[in-house]
Amino acid sequence: MIEYLWLGRMGYDEALELQRELVELRHRGLVDNVLLLLEHPPVLTLGRNARRSNILATDAMLAAKGVTVHEINRGGDVTYHGPGQLVGYPIFDLRSLRNSKGGRLGPVDYVRLVEEALIRVCAGFGVLTGRIAGRTGVWTHNAPEKKVGAIGVHVSRGITSHGFALNVTTDLRDFQWIVPCGIADREVTSLAVETAGKDELPALEQVANVAARCFGQVFQEQVLAVGSLEDLRAQAGEREAAPVVGVPVRVPEELRRLRDLDGEALERPTEG
Numbered sequence: 001m002i003e004y005l006w007l008g009r010m011g012y013d014e015a016l017e018l019q020r021e022l023v024e025l026r027h028r029g030l031v032d033n034v035l036l037l038l039e040h041p042p043v044l045t046l047g048r049n050a051r052r053s054n055i056l057a058t059d060a061m062l063a064a065k066g067v068t069v070h071e072i073n074r075g076g077d078v079t080y081h082g083p084g085q086l087v088g089y090p091i092f093d094l095r096s097l098r099n100s101k102g103g104r105l106g107p108v109d110y111v112r113l114v115e116e117a118l119i120r121v122c123a124g125f126g127v128l129t130g131r132i133a134g135r136t137g138v139w140t141h142n143a144p145e146k147k148v149g150a151i152g153v154h155v156s157r158g159i160t161s162h163g164f165a166l167n168v169t170t171d172l173r174d175f176q177w178i179v180p181c182g183i184a185d186r187e188v189t190s191l192a193v194e195t196a197g198k199d200e201l202p203a204l205e206q207v208a209n210v211a212a213r214c215f216g217q218v219f220q221e222q223v224l225a226v227g228s229l230e231d232l233r234a235q236a237g238e239r240e241a242a243p244v245v246g247v248p249v250r251v252p253e254e255l256r257r258l259r260d261l262d263g264e265a266l267e268r269p270t271e272g
Contacts, residue, residue, distance in 0.1 A: 002224070016070070018229075027159055042065065061177070075153060114153070115149075120218065122149070167188060
């Protein structure tokens with residue numbers, strides 16, 4: 001089961017704290033696998049392998065534009081999040097998922113499946129994309145390949161956090177502040193650019209719904225939309241409060257009666 005939640009626009013700090021909360025709830029078995037889908041205000045994030053030199057804008061320039069910078073524990077280099085970009089944070093327990101051979105899903109298998117889900121999202125809007133050997137993410141099909149989807153994940157105790165960023169109607173000029181993912185020889189693009197002159201793209205929430213469906217297909221899990229974050233937390237609270245299955249608080253009266261009858265039958269002498 002994958003429960004997905006559309007959160008709209010959310011600040012990066014708030015989303016980071018929410019991920020920590022849900023990772024702990026997933027570890028305790030109080031929620032199912034959860035896919036958070038949202039949009040961020042302008043922000044730069046530096047992964048574990050990032051070099052500060054890949055941020056090209058000065059601190060003063062970023063401050064003037066209201067752009068914050070965060071150093072985080074996901075893999076990868078520097079990336080940009082902003083309006084018009086679909087950001088996804090899967091909080092998945094890899095031990096609950098299986099690869100194509102029926103074995104436990106590993107981190108590399110997981111990243112490949114996230115890429116596959118994004119490739120299917122892009123195809124759904126008429127944009128052919130694929131992979132480039134040795135480089136994580138989703139790229140346009142024709143050379144020179146351009147990056148439309150970035151991926152950076154963290155796995156702890158078998159549970160994933162962080163995730164992906166898919167450029168839908170993102171203002172690509174904002175990527176001039178950085179060397180995206182530390183890759184200087186490839187440009188970035190968006191679904192809006194790649195579909196220019198074709199049908200207009202739907203609202204970001206509708207793209208999020210398509211993404212949730214594609215994740216369900218790729219991970220071979222049922223997908224269920226959650227109404228709100230409060231509903232998700234309430235579900236966790238109900239599970240925590242529920243008694244342990246298989247250890248009844250008291251012996252049901254009917255069971256006690258049957259037990260007494262069985263005892264009486266065993267003690268009664270056999271006639272005949």
